[in-house]
Amino acid sequence: MTTTVGIVGATGAVGQRFVQMLENHPFFEIGVVTASDDSAGRPYREAAKWRVNTPIPDDVGDLTVRATDPDEIPDDVDLLFSSLPSSVAAEVEPPLCEAGFVVSSNSSNDRMAEDVPLVIPEINADHMGLLDVQRDERGWDGALIKNPNCSTITMVPTLAGVDRFGIESVHVATLQAVSGAGYDGVTSMEIIDNALPHIGGEEEKMESESRKLLGEFGGGEVRLHDMAVSASCNRVATLDGHLENVWADLAEDATPADVAEAMREVPSIDLPSSPDPLVTVFEEPDRPQPRLDRMLGDGMGVAAGGIQATPGGVKYNCLAHNTIRGAAGASVLNGELLVEDGWV
Numbered sequence: 001m002t003t004t005v006g007i008v009g010a011t012g013a014v015g016q017r018f019v020q021m022l023e024n025h026p027f028f029e030i031g032v033v034t035a036s037d038d039s040a041g042r043p044y045r046e047a048a049k050w051r052v053n054t055p056i057p058d059d060v061g062d063l064t065v066r067a068t069d070p071d072e073i074p075d076d077v078d079l080l081f082s083s084l085p086s087s088v089a090a091e092v093e094p095p096l097c098e099a100g101f102v103v104s105s106n107s108s109n110d111r112m113a114e115d116v117p118l119v120i121p122e123i124n125a126d127h128m129g130l131l132d133v134q135r136d137e138r139g140w141d142g143a144l145i146k147n148p149n150c151s152t153i154t155m156v157p158t159l160a161g162v163d164r165f166g167i168e169s170v171h172v173a174t175l176q177a178v179s180g181a182g183y184d185g186v187t188s189m190e191i192i193d194n195a196l197p198h199i200g201g202e203e204e205k206m207e208s209e210s211r212k213l214l215g216e217f218g219g220g221e222v223r224l225h226d227m228a229v230s231a232s233c234n235r236v237a238t239l240d241g242h243l244e245n246v247w248a249d250l251a252e253d254a255t256p257a258d259v260a261e262a263m264r265e266v267p268s269i270d271l272p273s274s275p276d277p278l279v280t281v282f283e284e285p286d287r288p289q290p291r292l293d294r295m296l297g298d299g300m301g302v303a304a305g306g307i308q309a310t311p312g313g314v315k316y317n318c319l320a321h322n323t324i325r326g327a328a329g330a331s332v333l334n335g336e337l338l339v340e341d342g343w344v
């Protein structure tokens, strides 16, 4: 049976990826698209400055964009995918959940709230159980579930493998693509012939979200992983695909070959958008690279390479597509898990 879904913030960079990923999806069909009041009332094909590399599906292009308001969402919509600026999402998502909608959201608000599941299905699907706590505490018929920040989701699947050897601390430096800032995020004058050594709030997100994702769910709460994480985030002039250099100090000895095997063994999950393998480990020292490797697993794969021993553990590089695995694809995969687990 097909689930009717809506996309809130459908005209933006991530919203367009939702539309692309949901075309011919085996579980979902798009029933409604919303955006700001500037776009409301216009046909989607006019309101969205379409920039993804496949045509706008005709049926979605013909939809009239609605305002982002619970009263504008038809009752037959069971699940909403959200890609709003986080300040807007913080205002809009709780009323949507209160009105009975299940919201699978990309936005950073509430990711660290104790009763909000922050999920990568292949890594911590069991954290979805927090929805029982959330419904008890908030009295919602709907529900709010989050996927992590794009730079965090690039690193955590690799860390899930490395943690077999007991991660004590992680240092990470990122080289993040311009699409991660949204269409209006970084101007050409800022980024051409340049790199920006600061992305507001990004370092804190990597440092906290990775500990929640790798934490243990004990029925009522998530106990954060006790590793220390320090991140340094940089914007560079690639279009899509975040590349990251990771150093992990480990409790146990592990050779680079042990670490490569552990990463390759992080399992995918039996859902339509989960790639197999989840983590591809390259032996070539100059891989992964954004332009060559961001579309692994249709953009849902994570790549790693350059694994080397350090005095305290291991260092390596990893990469994922920031608007697919790092955003829309992550929410769609969470939506698939919500359906599979009976939350929708």
Ligand SMILES: NC(=O)c1ccc[n+]([C@@H]2O[C@H](COP(=O)([O-])OP(=O)(O)OC[C@H]3O[C@@H](n4cnc5c(N)ncnc54)[C@H](OP(=O)(O)O)[C@@H]3O)[C@@H](O)[C@H]2O)c1
Residues within 6 Å of the ligand: 008, 009, 010, 011, 012, 013, 014, 015, 034, 035, 036, 037, 038, 039, 040, 047, 068, 083, 084, 085, 086, 088, 106, 107, 108, 148, 149, 150, 179, 180, 181, 182, 183, 184, 322, 323, 326, 327
């Ligand atoms: N880009 C990435 O790689 C990435 C990765 C992970 C997470 N995220 C997160 O995903 C969210 C969306 O990012 P994006 O890059 O897609 O941003 P974007 O391109 O700026 O798109 C923002 C969307 O939100 C809508 N919107 C803006 N203000 C609104 C309002 N007041 N009420 C209702 N709708 C409003 C816009 O509609 P209009 O077109 O009508 O203005 C547009 O549809 C952000 O929270 C971002 O942090 C992005």
